[in-house]
Each structure stands twice: as C-alpha cells, then as structure tokens.
Amino acid sequence: MKSTAAILNNPFLNKGTAFTQAERQSLGLVGTLPSHVQTLDEQAKQAYAQFQSKPNDLEKRIFLMNLFNENRTLFFRLMDDHVVEFMPIVYDPTVADSIEEYSHLFTDPQNAAFISVDDPDNVEAALKNAADGRDIRLVVVTDAEGILGMGDWGVNGVDIAVGKLMVYTAAAGIDPAQVLPVSIDAGTNNATLLADPLYLGNHHKRVTGDQYYDVIDRFVTAEQKLFPESLLHWEDFGRSNAQVILDKYKDKIATFNDDIQGTGMVVLAGILGALNISKEDIKDQKFVTFGAGTAGMGIANQILDELKRAGLSEDEARKHFYAVDKQGLLFSDTPDLTAAQEPFTRDRAEFDNADELTTLAAVVKTVHPTVLIGTSTQPGTFTEAIVKDMAAHTERPIIFPLSNPTKLAEATAADLIKWTDGKALIATGIPAGDVDYKGTTYHIGQGNNALMYPGLGFGLIAAKAKVLNGETLSAACHALGGIVDTTQPGAAVLPPVSQLTTFSQKLAEIVAQSVLDQKLNKEPIADAKQAVADMKWVPEYKSLD
Structure with missing residues (x-):
C-alpha cells in the first residue's frame, strides 16, 4: 500500500476531500483530511469561486497550476466546465507571462522531464525518472528557441509543453497520466535570462550543430525505446532546426511539429x-x-x-x-x-x-x-x-x-x-x-492550433499510427473546414473554441479512420470510432479502496 504522503502528493491519485470514508480507512488517510466528504461537483464549485477571486490573469493561472499540481482530476473537471474561459489562462496569451516569470515563480516540476545538452549520457534516465512507471502515450517536447511572439526563453519554455498537454486532455480526452512534457535545455541566447542568477536553465549560449543534433537523436532513440506506443509532438523549435528535425524523423515514427x-x-x-x-x-x-x-x-x-x-x-x-x-x-x-x-x-x-x-x-x-x-x-x-x-x-x-x-x-x-x-x-x-x-x-x-492538434494527436494515438502523412493531414483539414455554417451571414471560417470537445472527438475519429484506411496502424484495430471512444478519459474519480 502506498504511504499516506505518496497518495495525497500524487496528482494522478489525489482526491483531496473527496476520498470516501472507506478509502480513508483502507488507504491510511483517517485523520489526515477534514471529516466532511465532498463530491467532485462540490469541489469544482469551491475551486471555481477561488479562481474568480484572483485579481488578474497571471494570478488565476498560478492558482490553476497549483490545482493541477495537486489534483489532475479536479483540475480537468474544472476546465471541462469552463473551457472557453480557461483556455486563454492556461495557454495563449497568459502563458507568455508565466514563461517570462517561470524561474522566479517555480514551485513544482509538473511531472516534466528536463534534458540538458550538457549531460547527454542521462537523456534516457531523465525520461524514465519523469515518467515514473506511467504508460506514456504522448510526449510534447520543446527547446523553446522559437516561441511565437516571444523568441528564445530556454528552460522557461517548458510551460509551453505543459500547457499544450493540458489542452490535449481538456479538448480530446487523453489521460493526463499518459502524457509527458519535455524540456531540452540547449542553453539560451536570451541575454536577460543569462544575466539572471535565478534562471533555472543552463547559463550559456545555445549549443548548435552536431552536439545539438546528437542530443536530439539520443532523445528520440530513448523516447521510442521507453514509450514505443507514443506520439512525439515537437513544439517551438527555432526556424533553423524545426524543419530539419521534422524531416529527419517524420517518415520513421509517429511524430509532427505543431508550429509547422x-x-x-x-x-x-x-x-x-x-x-x-x-x-x-x-x-x-x-x-x-x-x-x-x-x-x-x-x-x-x-x-x-x-x-x-x-x-x-x-x-x-x-x-x-x-x-x-x-x-x-x-x-x-x-x-x-x-x-x-x-x-x-x-x-x-x-x-x-x-x-x-x-x-x-x-x-x-x-x-x-x-x-x-x-x-x-x-x-x-x-x-x-x-x-x-x-x-x-x-x-x-x-x-x-x-x-x-x-x-x-x-x-x-x-x-x-x-x-x-x-x-x-x-x-x-x-x-x-x-x-x-x-x-x-x-x-x-x-x-x-488547439482547434486541430488535440483531435489529430488523439486520433493518431488511438489508431496506433506508425507515421503521420499528407493524406491524414488533408483529411483532418477538410473535416475542420467543413464545420463552417455557410448559410449564416457573417459566419466564421472556423468553429468556435466553445465547441472544442465536440469537434476534437470528430476529428480524432476521422484521423483514426484515415490511418486504418491506409493500413498505417501498428496493431490490428477493427473500428476507428470505437478505438477513439475506448481511449477517451473523463475527469471522474475512480475507486481506490
């Protein structure tokens, strides 16, 4: 049996005040929580009131990140209820403020893996330790050299990977215990960060050329070895590296670059x-x-x-x-x-x-x-x-x-x-x-991009795709573009974020079907729609006693 501290400090298991009396008895939690057992609904209502009390968007994001670090199920239940309101808080545009302040506000690694270009021999160990035995199906990796609108933010950019994965779960329903954010710290050319004694990344300029690409190759090799059923998502790499990296691996593994x-x-x-x-x-x-x-x-x-x-x-x-x-x-x-x-x-x-x-x-x-x-x-x-x-x-x-x-x-x-x-x-x-x-x-x-990548990625994972090709990309684009209501004057050219969960599910089904039609699945799958349904995670508490 896990220790009391291990359960309460594990965001994938923790229920906080929602642990039942039976669970408190069997898990050794008696006396460690207030007596009243709350429902998830009650917790969500309470947490949303706390969220609303915060004076600005950055403070709201800090509150949500603390909740995320403590209880993934409650966090995603809350995001499910308020997806339009929360999207700009957990991701663009508020994530920009969070990235700039990351090293100063740091409290928790958020189950991310931190890979240093200065320590290439420990790339596999970093991934293994961060995964901690979890069945990883989705990895979002960034070196944060080319964050759109911000540029080079070094290790601070890990918040991009964390935020991207939040959207994957909220929009498409991937199990948050099956995802892994990864930071590749290749140094930074951001003079402000290099001059900041509190900056948590490598205090040297970016490593380039063969040394850099060797670390990328070690990372991909280790990632595929440890998580063979995973999709690898590249995020915010610099313009000199992004296309080169994608071209090297796109025909070999299930991978894509979201910026490209x-x-x-x-x-x-x-x-x-x-x-x-x-x-x-x-x-x-x-x-x-x-x-x-x-x-x-x-x-x-x-x-x-x-x-x-x-x-x-x-x-x-x-x-x-x-x-x-x-x-x-x-x-x-x-x-x-x-x-x-x-x-x-x-x-x-x-x-x-x-x-x-x-x-x-x-x-x-x-x-x-x-x-x-x-x-x-x-x-x-x-x-x-x-x-x-x-x-x-x-x-x-x-x-x-x-x-x-x-x-x-x-x-x-x-x-x-x-x-x-x-x-x-x-x-x-x-x-x-x-x-x-x-x-x-x-x-x-x-x-x-949140209109596309959650459904795309989820469909690829559900179908156990070997690779992502142009045929599947085109199928997804036509599906999203086809949601437009052409009969209405002033109709939008893209569906609204408020319908994100609905059309992400549809996109996932179309992507999975495209994979199966082309026989690009690693394992036999009888029905694309069923494969997507079977994999979908919902933010509900599971019995632990």
Whole structure:
C-alpha cells in the first residue's frame, strides 16, 4: 500500500476531500483530511469561486497550476466546465507571462522531464525518472528557441509543453497520466535570462550543430525505446532546426511539429472554410504569407500539399505563393534563406519592379493576392491602405492576422471588416469578439492550433499510427473546414473554441479512420470510432479502496 504522503502528493491519485470514508480507512488517510466528504461537483464549485477571486490573469493561472499540481482530476473537471474561459489562462496569451516569470515563480516540476545538452549520457534516465512507471502515450517536447511572439526563453519554455498537454486532455480526452512534457535545455541566447542568477536553465549560449543534433537523436532513440506506443509532438523549435528535425524523423515514427504542420493545418482548414462561404476554388487563389519563419513556411507547405491534391503539379502549385519577410519578397538570390524558405522563393525575372518589392505594400500592389496570412509578429502591418488595395482586386479577400499575443497582431478583425465593407473572411490568432457592421454580426474564427492538434494527436494515438502523412493531414483539414455554417451571414471560417470537445472527438475519429484506411496502424484495430471512444478519459474519480 502506498504511504499516506505518496497518495495525497500524487496528482494522478489525489482526491483531496473527496476520498470516501472507506478509502480513508483502507488507504491510511483517517485523520489526515477534514471529516466532511465532498463530491467532485462540490469541489469544482469551491475551486471555481477561488479562481474568480484572483485579481488578474497571471494570478488565476498560478492558482490553476497549483490545482493541477495537486489534483489532475479536479483540475480537468474544472476546465471541462469552463473551457472557453480557461483556455486563454492556461495557454495563449497568459502563458507568455508565466514563461517570462517561470524561474522566479517555480514551485513544482509538473511531472516534466528536463534534458540538458550538457549531460547527454542521462537523456534516457531523465525520461524514465519523469515518467515514473506511467504508460506514456504522448510526449510534447520543446527547446523553446522559437516561441511565437516571444523568441528564445530556454528552460522557461517548458510551460509551453505543459500547457499544450493540458489542452490535449481538456479538448480530446487523453489521460493526463499518459502524457509527458519535455524540456531540452540547449542553453539560451536570451541575454536577460543569462544575466539572471535565478534562471533555472543552463547559463550559456545555445549549443548548435552536431552536439545539438546528437542530443536530439539520443532523445528520440530513448523516447521510442521507453514509450514505443507514443506520439512525439515537437513544439517551438527555432526556424533553423524545426524543419530539419521534422524531416529527419517524420517518415520513421509517429511524430509532427505543431508550429509547422499544426499551424498550417488550422490555417488551411480556415481557408477551406472561407472558400466554402465564398464558393471559390483553392486552385484560383494567390497566397501572400507575411512572416516567413517556421509558422509561415509550415502554412505554405500545407497549402501547397492541398493544391497538389487538387490536381496542380508541384511547379504550378508553387506559382501561387509569395513569401514576404523583413527583406520583402523572398527571391532565389536573397541571402541567408532557411531550408524551409528556399522552395518558396521567386525569380527576379518574373517582375519588372523586383527591386521595389521590399515592403508588404509593394508586394500586395504588384501581385493582387486573394489570401493574406500574417505570422510576422509586426503589429499593425496590415494597414488600411494595404487591405483596401487587396479588396479592390478580389471579391472576398481572405485575411488572417495570426500573430499573437494581441499586441503583436497585424490587424484587428473590426478594422478588417470596416476597411473591406464587410467582405473580408477573417481568422485571428487571438480570440476576437463578434463585430457588428451595417446590421450584420460577423463571427470571427480563431486560427488557434488547439482547434486541430488535440483531435489529430488523439486520433493518431488511438489508431496506433506508425507515421503521420499528407493524406491524414488533408483529411483532418477538410473535416475542420467543413464545420463552417455557410448559410449564416457573417459566419466564421472556423468553429468556435466553445465547441472544442465536440469537434476534437470528430476529428480524432476521422484521423483514426484515415490511418486504418491506409493500413498505417501498428496493431490490428477493427473500428476507428470505437478505438477513439475506448481511449477517451473523463475527469471522474475512480475507486481506490
């Protein structure tokens, strides 16, 4: 029998005041808790009142994280009841404040594994110790070099992995005892962290090259050895490493990079939803991506794959893209291109004014895009002039200012509606309220990866997928884009976060079916829908006596 302390301090077993009298007798808990036995409902009501009493979002997040550290079932019951309210607290945008203060606020490792580039011989031991005998089915790993809108935050970025896994459980229902957040501490180039004596990570600049990739390889080898049925999710790696790592492992194991594929999938789903409203064909669109980092190029790759599935050749499909970064339009002779950017460059000979295409305004004026996607983290760059220029050349401009948090957004939904006289089809990177304009209420979709990755990941795990391929990615995008209600004026191009649990379940079933149809499952599975249902965890107390 586990000791009293071991049970009360184990967040996967702890019920707090909800331990029954019989359990208190059999588990040696008599006298360690107040006499009254609460129900989970009573605990949830009590905890929500405590949450509401906190003065700001960071304090609310600290409260929820403490609850998470003490009692996973109660935490997820509470999140289940208040998913729309809690999502921006446990993840974007409040997680940004938590990351900045992580080393100063640290109280608990939250069952994460911490791998140091300076200690490569203990990679397997770190994973094994953090898992503590649990049956791990999902690993989210980050080195936190490229946190969207924040940059390099070293070991503090482990909060990203923890938050991502919370959303997996809340949205799709993966058992929180079967997940593992992992931090790969390769150092940091953040001067503020390096100068901070309280910073908990390695106090040296980032390790790169062979030494870095050796640690990544050791990690993947150990992860697959210890958790052979797991899905490996990469999160917030830097633009020089993210695509390289994904390309190395994607055809060998069940893995995906959320910044590359997840972001691309949600944006493609939003585009498909927008085209369902406008009744246009994806093959007729011109795409300008503003911000050619990991997310921007991941989006381009996902759309490219869809154009090829729609019947275009590789060369034909690439002609639909214009990648714009801080230098302007990316050309084949632009210096210092990343591996992800190179396939999306243009030739200078295509343009009479190539030397002038150094700004987004010049590119939009020249190419007349029908779709404008922002992952630039440059606030206000989708200006009234640019948007009106775009709208003058396309009936229903598709405009997605996706940078977050709010202060980094390329434009607001309200301005885009006004500047296009209600014609724009919009998704934002942060939650946006309805926009009332000339008698119509416009519902604004959020291009939030949480709309996609929980259902995608859960379906892959339930189907015991060997790999994730383009066929399955496309099936998931069409499923999410197809949820749009095209009959309503002002309809959103993506479903709302309030329906997250419902459509995550549907997505998981479609993903699992795609795996089975392609015979990519490791073990025989008779029914995709049943496999998803059988794996779903619900936040209810189980008997321990």
